[in-house]
Amino acid sequence: MVRFDQVSKRYAGGKEALSGVSFELDRGELAFLTGHSGAGKSTLLKLMMLMERPSRGQVFVDGQNLNRLRQGQVPYHRRKVGVVFQNHQLLFDRPVYDNVALPLQIAGYSPLDCARRVRAALDSVGLLHLEQRNPIELSGGEQQRVGIARAVVNKPSLLLADEPTGNLDPELSAEIMNLFVRFQQVGVTVLIATHDIALIERMGKRRLILDHGQMGGDLHVGNAG
Numbered sequence: 001m002v003r004f005d006q007v008s009k010r011y012a013g014g015k016e017a018l019s020g021v022s023f024e025l026d027r028g029e030l031a032f033l034t035g036h037s038g039a040g041k042s043t044l045l046k047l048m049m050l051m052e053r054p055s056r057g058q059v060f061v062d063g064q065n066l067n068r069l070r071q072g073q074v075p076y077h078r079r080k081v082g083v084v085f086q087n088h089q090l091l092f093d094r095p096v097y098d099n100v101a102l103p104l105q106i107a108g109y110s111p112l113d114c115a116r117r118v119r120a121a122l123d124s125v126g127l128l129h130l131e132q133r134n135p136i137e138l139s140g141g142e143q144q145r146v147g148i149a150r151a152v153v154n155k156p157s158l159l160l161a162d163e164p165t166g167n168l169d170p171e172l173s174a175e176i177m178n179l180f181v182r183f184q185q186v187g188v189t190v191l192i193a194t195h196d197i198a199l200i201e202r203m204g205k206r207r208l209i210l211d212h213g214q215m216g217g218d219l220h221v222g223n224a225g
């Protein structure tokens with residue numbers, strides 16, 4: 001589903017954020033991405049969603065070499081990739097429903113299709129009953145679940161998360177991680193960047209480790225897929 005082939009990324013005027021990174025993620029696999037601050041985790045995720053381009057090497061998502069995508073194809077690629085951020089990036093001046101519907105409205109779905117998909121996404125994160133509430137009235141964990149509903153509303157085949165539990169206590173963090181596992185169980189490929197080593201160890205999933213821009217290890221923890 002995802003393949004990095006000798007990928008390097010140097011930002012303009014900066015040092016190399018990624019150096020010769022190669023790895024693969026199978027379809028329907030869930031893996032964690034860890035590493036010290038500045039190791040290159042966010043950069044690696046940004047390359048997959050085409051927020052950045054590699055300086056060298058190739059990134060494949062769903063068989064597509066992203067270097068070969070024309071600018072006009074970028075929106076179609078982005079629909080295949082759901083993204084969850086630590087700070088939710090929700091719009092606080094409109095209800096939960098509208099926040100989740102936003103990607104569909106941009107993609108031009110009819111209001112009826114939109115309603116069906118938004119409710120399915122909210123149901124999948126257990127928030128159907130809060131659709132008319134404003135995100136500002138919700139707890140941190142609920143806000144993060146709204147962010148996840150928005151990320152999956154387009155039914156992406158790849159779900160990326162950058163520190164999705166950064167502000168949450170251990171119990172809520174575990175709940176959020178279990179949601180990601182549920183998406184994996186229905187065939188979504190999931191990659192989660194996190195500092196939360198204790199949580200990763202409890203989850204027993206594959207762990208990709210970045211160290212100063214290099215993929216320093218690839219551990220399969222426990223026996224869960």
Ligand SMILES: Nc1ncnc2c1ncn2[C@@H]1O[C@H](COP(=O)(O)OP(=O)(O)OP(=O)(O)O)[C@@H](O)[C@H]1O
Pocket residue numbers: 011012014016017035036037038039040041042043044
């Ligand atoms: N837009 C940019 N321009 C220049 N340098 C950048 C840019 N984005 C990231 N960097 C640099 O690239 C390196 C990797 O950054 P990145 O954000 O990918 O690391 P990270 O592992 O996600 O860190 P953190 O855990 O702190 O979020 C760092 O040295 C960072 O300063």
